[in-house]
Amino acid sequence: MTALHELQPQALWQWFEQICAIPHPSKHEQALSQFIQAWAKDKQLALVEDKVGNLIIRKPATPGMENRKPVVLQAHLDMVPQKNADKVHDFETDPIRAYVDGDWVTADGTTLGADNGIGMASALAVLGADDIKHGPLEVLLTIDEEAGMTGAFGLEAGMLNAEILINTDSEQEGEIYMGCAGGVDAQITVPMAWQAPEPSNSAFSLSLSGLKGGHSGVNIHLGRGNANKLLARFLFEHGDELALELTDFSGGSLRNAIPREASVGFMLPPENVARLHALVTQFQAMVRAELAIADPEPLLSLKEIPAPQQVMSEEAQNTLIDLLHACPNGVMRMSDDVPGVTETSLNVGVISTDKEAVNILCLIRSLIDSGRSEVEGILTALTNLAGAEVEFSGAYPGWKPDTASPVMAIVRDTYQDIYHKEPVIMVIHAGLECGLFKLPYPDMDMVSIGPTIRYPHGPDEMVNITTVGQYWQLLLAVLERIPEKD
Structure with missing residues (x-):
């Protein structure tokens, strides 16, 4: 049976395997947060934990990219804890038993946590890499997105330096999200x-x-x-x-x-x-x-x-x-x-x-x-x-669509250049945190992308391996194309 850490892109899947190993249901993300903090300190990355428990990790630009607009990659730390009635599993103490099934990764009778663990893994993999080109970079990992958006509500103005936010919580490859529902x-x-x-x-x-x-x-x-x-x-x-x-x-x-x-x-x-x-x-x-x-x-x-x-x-x-x-x-x-x-x-x-x-x-x-x-x-x-x-x-609040968004245009054009087809520009009927981020950061340019995830919030949740690779390729290409500061 193929192990997750053997999949490509290897750095991303290694992180996702580690995320699955540490229980992190909504309101119980402390163990995963502490693991990430220890890793960031070991990598000598600048780290801030805000008063509600969000993590902000900063990495300098790679050589020659110092004058690019700063970007924040954003994901949430928590996952939805759902299991089949006959499954014995304690989400606060037991790891997620993820496995490969053809071109999909799924879990044994529980939610997988690909929502938003794959996005989190991609952001951490970028932080840990030495061969990815990017400008000044921040990673924002919020708490409690699935059970109240506590982290997004608690994010204060002045905590982020970035001008562009890339949310990694979308669930369909080939779709670029520029708006979402409130609730x-x-x-x-x-x-x-x-x-x-x-x-x-x-x-x-x-x-x-x-x-x-x-x-x-x-x-x-x-x-x-x-x-x-x-x-x-x-x-x-x-x-x-x-x-x-x-x-x-x-x-x-x-x-x-x-x-x-x-x-x-x-x-x-x-x-x-x-x-x-x-x-x-x-x-x-x-x-x-x-x-x-x-x-x-x-x-x-x-x-x-x-x-x-x-x-x-x-x-x-x-x-x-x-x-x-x-x-x-x-x-x-x-x-x-x-x-x-x-x-x-x-x-x-x-x-x-x-x-x-x-x-x-x-x-x-x-x-x-x-x-x-x-x-x-x-x-x-x-x-x-x-x-x-x-x-x-x-x-x-919802995230009001901005059809003139520069970062949306960059992602759209990059996708077309890589895959020679038009992506679908979408508004999602789900509560992405972008709407709340617009309150303390009204001028921040935002977009949301991700791989194909099926049946999120249920024990049949699965993520498509091929689309994880496509999402990763797109993300790295977009980071390289971020323009210079005005």
Whole structure:
């Protein structure tokens, strides 16, 4: 079996193999950060760790390139921690088991962390090289991009010297990104009241698994199943008929990942158990038919469980089911300005039940502020009608496209010169950090590039080896073509 460090470009893949070996899920990037800091000090590179934990590493220009415009290569330190339900893995202590599968690198039942580990590896490989031509160079590695963009929010004016920023967090070779969506988190709280269950009722857990999931921005337009919404639909359609008494609802694990799995606990009269089994089989067949192309393998599983001490009151249960079923999800509007790109979306990402409430965590994304505000209004109106509450937090701006960007033109022309074809200039429906960087650095010229990554934010994540080489070749050529200072 081919080892990662044997792949080309070797310096990049050696770094990525090292990154996989050090656990670095969102909010737990300290071990990887410390390793990189020790390496930078050993290489005698100038290093700054800012007050929120971002790393800025500086390298002087190579001989003859001292008068070029300074550039910052940017990536984020953290990765999304997602795994299959049957996979035993602790993201805070266990390394990622990455392996080569044909022309792809993937992981054993977990997210790979190519998002944004490949970009991080490329930046560190440039820092460590003696044979790459570049002007004054900075590398910015931010924390917590996947779970709140804490690092990007905390980056202060004056920390960077560069005039140009190359973000390495894009996920399609041949596409150059010059804009991205903004977003905001929405937490819906449905108050809970509890009562004693009917003593003679039987208790079951209904679980949904087998969905593809994926990135709630990049993949939202593909029509994949949302486990939370599908289970809510089952309850809405059959809860009354079966006389269900809910005990809990849980689903998803990240607000920026399409939920692949969800489960609901309930009790029902023994005489309805046979009908329950029949309806579960019928519902699974219907969903598989509806999602035959986008998400063909949803699996519903029933399991008898010990009888709980309490169930939701009828009013609280009805409110929860109605709200979940009515809550919008997926693409809200496609862009008129950028054909084929989602303008506004909503992901019903995480549902959890506690003693006081059922909490529903959603992520709204939009290329335009008015689109984001419209969905905020929809959720506010819906929760008002339901007697629930919604709180919005963590809003971050989009990155407004600049068609006159000089660095975008350099990347476009360089790509065409190398590969003799036009790259696609794109706006991405995802939360790249560039929008936040524009706040302290409004005049910085920005572009985003990367290799082809499939199924980010899910355990099927994989990165294409050939495109990593193409991305690397493009990056080095662009660094060599950065113009002189004005």
